[in-house]
Amino acid sequence: MTVTDEITATAPESAGIIGQRMLRKEDPVLLTGEAVFTNDMVVPGALHLAVLRSPYAHAKLISVDTSAAVAMPGVQAVYSGADLAELWASPMPCAWPVTDDMLSPEHYPIATDTVNYVGDGVAVVLADSNMIAHDAIELIDVTYEPLEAVTSITDALSDRVVVHDELGTNSSYTWNLLVEEAEGDVQRAFDAAAFTVSEQYVQQRLIPMAMEPRAVVAVPQPFGGDMTLYSSTQIPHILKVMVAVTLGFPEHQLRVVAPAVGGGFGAKLDVYAEELLCIALANKHACPVRWNEDRSENTVATVQGRGQVQNIELAADANGKLTAVRVRLVADMGAYLQLITPGVPLLGAFLYAGVYDLPKAYDFSCTGVFTTMTPTDAYRGAGRPEATYAIERAMNALAAEMDVDPLDVRRRNFIGPEQYPYEAFTGLVYDSADHDAALGIAEELVDYNGLRAQQAKQNTADETKRLGIGVSTYFEMCGLAPSRVLASLNYSAGGWEAATVRILPTSKVQVVTGTSPHGQGHETAWSMIVADKLGIDPADVDVLHSDTTIAPLGMDTYGSRSLPVGGVAVGMACDQVIAKAKQIAAHQLEASSDDIEFAGGVFSVAGSPDKEMPLAAVAFEAFTAHDLPDDLEPNLEVQVSYDPPNFSWPFGTHICVVEVDTETGAVDVLKYVAVDDCGVQVNPLIVEGQVHGGVVQGLAQALYEGAVYDSDGNLQTSTLAEYLVPAASDVPPITLGLSVTPSPTNSLGVKGVGEAGTIGAAPAVMNAIVDALSDLGVSDVPMPASPLNVWTAINSSQSAANTEANGGS
Amino acid sequence: MEITVTVNGTSHTHDVEPRTLLVHYIREHVGLTGTNIGCDTSSCGACSVHLNGEAVKSCTLLAVQADGQEIRTIEGMADADGTLHPMQQAFMENHGLQCGYCTPGMVMAATSLLEENPQPTEQDVRLGLEGNLCRCTGYHNIVKSVLAAAAND
Secondary structure (H helix, E strand, C coil): CCECCCCCCCCCCCCCCCCCCCCCCCHHHHHHCCCCEHHHCCCCCCEEEEEEECCCCCEEEEEEECHHHHCCCCEEEEEEHHHHHHHCCCCCCCCCCCCCCCCCCCCCCCCCCEECCCCCEEEEEEECCHHHHHHHHCCCEEEEEECCCCCCHHHHHHCCCCCCHHHCCCEEEEEEEEEECCCCHHHHHHHHCCEEEEEEEEEEEECCCCCCCCEEEEEECCCCCCEEEEECCCCHHHHHHHHHHHHCCCHHHEEEECCECCCCCCCCCCCCHHHHHHHHHHHHHCCCEEEECCHHHHHHHCCEEEEEEEEEEEEECCCCCEEEEEEEEEEEEECCCCCCHHHCHHHHCCCCCCCECCCCEEEEEEEEEECCCCCECCCCCCCHHHHHHHHHHHHHHHHHHHCCCHHHHHHHHECCHHHCCEECCCCCEECCCCHHHHHHHHHHHHCHHHHHHHHHHHCCCCCCEEEEEEEEEEECCECCCCHHHHHHCCCCCCCCEEEEEEECCCCCEEEEECCCCCCCCHHHHHHHHHHHHHCCCHHHEEEECCECCCCCCCCCCCCCCHHHHHHHHHHHHHHHHHHHHHHHHHHHHCCCHHHEEEECCEEEECCEEEEEEEHHHHHHHHHHCCCCCCCCCCCEEEEEEECCCCCECCEEEEEEEEEEECCCCCEEEEEEEEEEECECCCCHHHHHHHHHHHHHHHHHHHHCCCCCECCCCCECCCCCCCCCCCCHHHCCCCEEECCCCCCCCCCCCECCCCCHHHHHHHHHHHHHHHHHHHHHCCCCCCCCCCHHHHHHHHHHHHHHHHHHHCCCC | CEEEEEECCEEEEEECCCCCEHHHHHHHHCCCCCCCCCCCCCCCCCCEEEECCEEEECCCCEHHHHCCCEEECHHHCCCCCCCCCHHHHHHHHCCCCCCCCCHHHHHHHHHHHHHHCCCCCHHHHHHHCCCCCCCCCCCHHHHHHHHHHHHHC
């Protein structure tokens, strides 16, 4: 066991670079202001786009009068949705039609007949400056006929008001996953259960809030026909394909670049109206068009996350061993289906049994509904934090039902280390894990037994400062994804990743990756993988990415996929470069290539220590091609496309310790311990950073954040003054423990780490709060556990208890 | 209105609209884009710069209020020979940044914090930086960076 700051984890068969706490190559440009974010670009002659957005959540568009805006000096054009209708070859894309009968309204970049959420675009201005463009949208006169808003999942399900008339219902789809050995197994398990729990949890809507709002610049080449789109996006490659389809733009003349990107968290994994508008209008006006998002625009115009009502039931035998799980989910799609909106809840569909050994008795169903709020889509963890929250809260409810410790009920249900690789009830194969070991490390780090003893002393009946301890144990299903699995889920694309490794004539190395980092440190980590494989200095490696002309093949960065898919592809390309280099070395050293060994950047002949050739010399031979084997092509360059055989399954334990003030409802996080096992750690410094940030995002859902709408569909948390992204003073330091269980499914033994922190945190925090208050009769507190929500939960359970004590009313 | 502002030691004179915010002046008139904009309510601190040596959010001032004043931005922190400012170096060594968007503002606020309180406690740092938001790091390594910079001073 090691506590953070002393961690060094070495990979199997590593030359020693993998596992080092190497400082990031990315940092100097970011620390000095040299980095160029999209909105930093200087683009001569660009027109500035501003979007007029609907102030109504649901309304008919009666008229859009642009005359006053057009007349304003500096305004070049003003368009309503109707004016631009001819520019769209097809509606905005949803790449994940989860069922064959899924209902999806046609969604265009600018509304034409109705608006369906506050923030829906109704008209655009092109002007000489950003200021003029924003001044001019104020002069557009729009007449609306307001309709009733739909701002809750329950209301949406009732179809009291149908958001999209043409669909006839608010239910977009219902997706089922029933796994039974024999028909009726789930119900029989519930009938025979010694213990059952039935819980409802609400996943509030969250605003992803990457610190960089979105920005777009489209630069056309009016006579040549090429178009370059610069966008603050996680997905330049997917975006290129989708732009080609949506605008009918010839894909081979389209280049998409993601410059420095200031965070994404899933919200930049999308195809947005403003990207399509900038390209279409740049094309139409034959000049560059740019747009940048204000923060208060970002809160309504960029996708939100979560938004689910979860009903979960567990059945367990007399020993507390799970015998069946039943889940009924309703997910808030918002007003439209964005790129993967309907699929997000399904990414959690396989995880509602958590890390537990469940027989084939699983009944999951999810219905997606339309509301008149900003569309939801991926947000850090996408479906998996929600699933983990439900099962981990429910496991605590089961522990309470059985009157055993929450750790105990988990240990009774863990999939044992000897069961790996483990074929789950879903047919998915979990690669490797030791849940009890990770839990044990966390338990010791936090001094669990000591805390329980302290709690027993502290939480007397009259105590107003109550101690609570919460645990969560989880999987982070990541490494998205085996393409055939995606196909079985109706996803429209594959999950492979591409990498090219190119040794230059002077033996410096270029790596081309299809991943598109925005804070994850791929330039550093991929350099380390290459340096480790090739026996060179990481400083001699340059990583090229996020530009579809330089890196034409790729599936981008989301779902903790970059390392277990993209990084593994880089490693594979290195292996193939070495294999080719061995043939050149063998030819030069007059030996059989089977006898060539490679270590420390030098090729040598087995048994002849004096016969050797450094990689640099081989690279130069490959470049001059003066004396290569007859059947060998010049140059040392290999491109690999890697489709992973399986998801990867990082796992771990989080334990949170809180003190809750019952008089004010305030929650103080005293201690937070996380043990995240992500397999081999290429760079522990980066791994720790991902976990710290992820934990705070999960903790923020538990304690602070929530997109609040009023009954008319107005977002009441539309700025950073109202939406509580925590500051440094709002969060605790985080203690990390180390557990390394390599993945057997890829050559690096890696699993990915981007979302683990977020997945584990919210249930650990909420379990701690409920634990602090359980003696007072509190079994749930709605997220975020604000002082008001906590105080209300305490007082309503107290008044319920008083009513009961007084014989009811 | 014509204003003259010294930015990172160089004097600049421009004619600006009176409503121009200092951050827009720095980015669009002076052409230094290292100072980022993350909100429109003076909540996030991404645009923090030094005004006469003290950290301010450059979205809370009009450019005309900086007339005749000295501004230092993130571009003015490292030495011309490429040596990072000790605070920048501390952020690099302690992995105090990920996407880097909040970083210029965070570095400017942190240096100002240490000017006022050269030997802060962890809690001093957390409270001192509460006007600067970061979405990536969970602040753990930012706090560590600032404490390391203080210890090295």
